[in-house]
Amino acid sequence: xxxxISKLVIIYFLMISILSSNISAAPSxxxxxxxxxxxxxxxxxxxxxxSNWRAVKxxxxxxxGEIVSDMAxxxxxxxxxxxxxxxxxxxxxxxxxxxxxxWVYYAFIYxxxxxxxxxxxxxxxxxxxxxxxxxxxQLSTCQQQFRKPVFEPKKLKQExxxxxxxxxxxxxxxxxxxxxxxxxx
Numbered sequence: 001x002x003x004x005i006s007k008l009v010i011i012y013f014l015m016i017s018i019l020s021s022n023i024s025a026a027p028s029x030x031x032x033x034x035x036x037x038x039x040x041x042x043x044x045x046x047x048x049x050x051s052n053w054r055a056v057k058x059x060x061x062x063x064x065g066e067i068v069s070d071m072a073x074x075x076x077x078x079x080x081x082x083x084x085x086x087x088x089x090x091x092x093x094x095x096x097x098x099x100x101x102x103w104v105y106y107a108f109i110y111x112x113x114x115x116x117x118x119x120x121x122x123x124x125x126x127x128x129x130x131x132x133x134x135x136x137x138q139l140s141t142c143q144q145q146f147r148k149p150v151f152e153p154k155k156l157k158q159e160x161x162x163x164x165x166x167x168x169x170x171x172x173x174x175x176x177x178x179x180x181x182x183x184x185x
Contacts, residue, residue, distance in 0.1 A: 079106055
């Protein structure tokens with residue numbers, strides 16, 4: 001009898017923990033869905049954010065903004081490394097120069113998203129918008145390097161799309177934070 005009672009207690013606590021984890025994740029999934037549906041590619045946005053456990057657990061718009069900024073920083077860093085490796089591959093001088101230029105643009109992008117994260121921490125929606133727009137301008141300039149006749153390598157294109165998505169959702173979150181603070185005054 002003692003064995004079955006202990007099994008029931010274990011099952012009871014498991015059920016409580018499962019239910020409470022589902023309840024606590026729901027608000028953040030709502031935040032993710034709320035912001036991703038406003039982006040140009042809601043599927044990539046949702047998939048990207050839901051793949052990050054911190055984003056799924058985010059408890060506020062500002063916290064989600066900081067997490068998205070961390071994700072953008074990581075994406076910029078990994079893309080910089082990708083550009084370094086692509087530049088080392090034996091290609092024409094012309095293509096290698098394009099990789100070098102994009103590497104420089106990504107150095108600016110990295111700095112912009114770091115500043116955007118700091119602006120999220122300070123609840124400075126204007127600072128977030130200014131820095132993310134700067135990052136998007138640099139990203140667009142990098143992408144222009146790979147218009148015809150030189151095509152963007154698949155992995156680079158994927159990383160650029162991911163970063164663009166993260167920047168877009170950052171802008172949407174910042175705009176939402178700004179609108180909420182204006183309406184509360």
